[in-house]
Amino acid sequence: MSGDGREGDRRDDEVRDARRIPGPRGAVDDLDLESFPRPVLPPRGEQAPEETVPKQEPPVPEDGAPGQEALKEEEAREAREAEEAQEVPEASETPEALKAPEAPEAPEVPETPEAPGASAAPEEQAPEEEGEYVVYEPLSETAAADPAASAASPHPETADAPPAPVTPALSHQVLKALLGAWALSACSAEETAAVEEHLTSCAPCADEALRLRDAVGLLHTDGSLDLDPGLRARVLDGCLGRRPARIPVPEWVTPYDAETARLDALVRDFGAAEWHAPVQLQWFEEERAVTRRTTVAGVIGHLMAVDGLLSAVLGLEDPLAAAEGRGGSEVPLTPVRRTEAYWAATHPPATRAVREPWRGLTHRLISTASIAGRNVAERSVSYGDFALPLQDALLDRAFECWVHGTDIAEAVDYPYGPPSAVHLHRMVDLAARMLPAALAGRRRAGLAGPARELVAPGEPGRSVHLEVEGHGGGDWYIALDSPAAVGSPDRAVAQVALDGVEFCRLVAGHISPVEAAAGQEGDREAIRDVLFASASLSRL
Numbered sequence: 001m002s003g004d005g006r007e008g009d010r011r012d013d014e015v016r017d018a019r020r021i022p023g024p025r026g027a028v029d030d031l032d033l034e035s036f037p038r039p040v041l042p043p044r045g046e047q048a049p050e051e052t053v054p055k056q057e058p059p060v061p062e063d064g065a066p067g068q069e070a071l072k073e074e075e076a077r078e079a080r081e082a083e084e085a086q087e088v089p090e091a092s093e094t095p096e097a098l099k100a101p102e103a104p105e106a107p108e109v110p111e112t113p114e115a116p117g118a119s120a121a122p123e124e125q126a127p128e129e130e131g132e133y134v135v136y137e138p139l140s141e142t143a144a145a146d147p148a149a150s151a152a153s154p155h156p157e158t159a160d161a162p163p164a165p166v167t168p169a170l171s172h173q174v175l176k177a178l179l180g181a182w183a184l185s186a187c188s189a190e191e192t193a194a195v196e197e198h199l200t201s202c203a204p205c206a207d208e209a210l211r212l213r214d215a216v217g218l219l220h221t222d223g224s225l226d227l228d229p230g231l232r233a234r235v236l237d238g239c240l241g242r243r244p245a246r247i248p249v250p251e252w253v254t255p256y257d258a259e260t261a262r263l264d265a266l267v268r269d270f271g272a273a274e275w276h277a278p279v280q281l282q283w284f285e286e287e288r289a290v291t292r293r294t295t296v297a298g299v300i301g302h303l304m305a306v307d308g309l310l311s312a313v314l315g316l317e318d319p320l321a322a323a324e325g326r327g328g329s330e331v332p333l334t335p336v337r338r339t340e341a342y343w344a345a346t347h348p349p350a351t352r353a354v355r356e357p358w359r360g361l362t363h364r365l366i367s368t369a370s371i372a373g374r375n376v377a378e379r380s381v382s383y384g385d386f387a388l389p390l391q392d393a394l395l396d397r398a399f400e401c402w403v404h405g406t407d408i409a410e411a412v413d414y415p416y417g418p419p420s421a422v423h424l425h426r427m428v429d430l431a432a433r434m435l436p437a438a439l440a441g442r443r444r445a446g447l448a449g450p451a452r453e454l455v456a457p458g459e460p461g462r463s464v465h466l467e468v469e470g471h472g473g474g475d476w477y478i479a480l481d482s483p484a485a486v487g488s489p490d491r492a493v494a495q496v497a498l499d500g501v502e503f504c505r506l507v508a509g510h511i512s513p514v515e516a517a518a519g520q521e522g523d524r525e526a527i528r529d530v531l532f533a534s535a536s537l538s539r540l
Contacts, residue, residue: 275351306339464480
């Protein structure tokens with residue numbers, strides 16, 4: 001007999017004169033118990049009447065006569081079952097929690113999956129087989145007193161959670177290997193605590209962790225990835241201090257050398273998409289802003305076309321004349337016309353192939369100016385409408401390289417810083433020296449106020465104090481009434497304060513005079529004339 005009260009190998013029709021043990025009852029949520037009639041059970045301690053289970057006749061052979069062997073087997077089985085029936089425990093001795101489900105005194109089964117009558121008993125309380133009847137072990141005192149507690153905790157010995165496993169201590173080699181991940185904040189909480197505890201007692205690992213943390217700071221892209229503009233000059237100075245150059249680069253050539261090198265470093269690794277990226281060029285003409293749309297390659301071609309003005313002074317071949325196949329006398333002189341001629345001659349539009357001719361021209365200009373001697377710095381370079389000494393013309397070309405390098409960097413969404421403080425100061429100084437002539441030109445065109453006090457050439461006249469703050473700053477006094485007059489602090493009638501980079505953006509035509517963040521004090525008309533004259537210095 002199996003543990004659930006049913007016979008495993010015998011058929012029900014073979015049982016005679018034995019009380020039928022009821023089978024397992026379904027779960028309370030499967031059957032409606034009220035729909036089934038409850039059987040009438042005999043009083044406790046009495047045997048069930050024989051009518052409870054009707055007697056079954058022994059099998060009859062096919063010939064109709066009862067078989068003797070079948071009768072003997074049936075009588076032996078009945079005798080054995082009668083002896084086993086005497087071993088069944090009295091109903092009064094059965095624990096209340098394990099009484100038969102049909103007993104009226106049995107408690108109602110809770111409608112929970114863990115109810116004692118609806119789920120299997122725990123492994124430690126599983127019924128054991130003894131003969132053919134189920135023998136149940138009595139419940140513990142706690143379970144008998146509180147059946148709900150027993151149902152909620154079927155495994156009392158496993159109610160308490162096992163203690164957390166102890167993490168083994170990490171070795172020095174493992175902790176050292178975790179320093180890189182720790183510096184990147186990629187360790188788990190346990191690894192971070194272990195590494196930081198190790199750093200308090202291991203000096204080599206602490207030094208390594210400090211270096212790694214400093215290196216992680218360089219991975220942030222908040223700032224520019226370019227090197228300090230002054231780094232190249234410091235490296236060259238250090239190298240030249242150890243081994244002087246046979247032909248050194250003159251000081252007035254170094255700004256052009258530095259800015260062309262920075263721009264070349266920016267465009268050197270550009271792909272085809274970057275070279276064809278649209279660039280918006282902007283400058284001022286008279287009282288309004290003018291824009292021109294081109295590409296990165298077009299900007300480099302524009303710089304090369306204007307650099308050709310300097311190559312003619314130094315005896316070098318004009319790249320524009322070589323591109324068009326005509327003599328130098330037929331080449332335009334103004335920067336705007338030279339640029340338009342170059343753009344018109346390049347069909348299809350320029351690509352990355354323009355970089356090498358431009359960079360080769362800059363190298364030839366620098367080397368030729370370095371070996372030409374001292375007098376070459378004063379040679380005049382004609383821009384068509386005006387002329388500049390070669391040393392100022394190279395400074396002007398350095399300024400153009402920085403301005404257009406910023407335009408290219410904005411087009412490809414790349415950071416690009418200003419020049420070094422020394423070079424920026426020279427650029428501001430060049431613009432300040434050009435302002436009196438620009439004021440006189442605007443006055444002749446009727447765009448500036450009339451001269452108030454005419455003085456002899458070289459004498460101090462009315463002036464505006466131009467104060468440039470910050471990077472590459474300084475103080476300049478701009479003569480208002482005549483380009484031949486000398487600016488003087490004693491004759492200052494107004495003061496304008498601007499940041500160094502802001503003033504250069506105004507001179508380049510990238511911001512209007514009205515939008516310039518300038519601190520102003522004194523004669524408003526003089527201040528307006530100086531700001532608009534500064535914007536008029538811009539050109540294509």
